[in-house]
Amino acid sequence: MQLQKYETEQGEVLTLELATTFFTRFRGLMLRPKLPPNTGLYLAPCTSIHMMFMRFAIDAVYVTGGNDGTLIIQKVVTNLRPWLGLSMCPKAHGVIELAAGEAGRLGLTVGQLMVLTPPPLGEVAPKGSERVTP
Secondary structure, three states, X not given: OOEEEEEEOOOOEEEEEEEOOHHHHHXXXXXXXXXXXXXXXXXXXXXXXXXOOOOOOEEEEEEEEOOOOEEEEEEEEEEEOOOOOEEEOOOOOEEXXXXXOHHHHHOOOOOOEEEEOOOOOOOOXXXXXXXXXX
């Protein structure tokens, strides 16, 4: 499992599991337990999601970004319901899936930046935690 931490403009740090292969994107959050606060799944590349086989509602935050590790929020969709939800954003490069209500709690809105945070001094980044190029 590859993890990256992103800081929001409000100073919150999100720990995101990366889903960058066909299989990890296909599986997504299907049949998994509900996400704890400040955690999510970052699917890239990805411009649309479905809610089939999901156990809980989610918020979807669509993003674009550059090679510098900065993500720009393009669209926020809240409370996508299990089994019924479908969402897309053709201009996005990826989507961050969060537990329902997290986007509002974190104050995430269109146009805001999320910045990749480096590991603390003296700590080595986990193997496989290289940047995802949005």
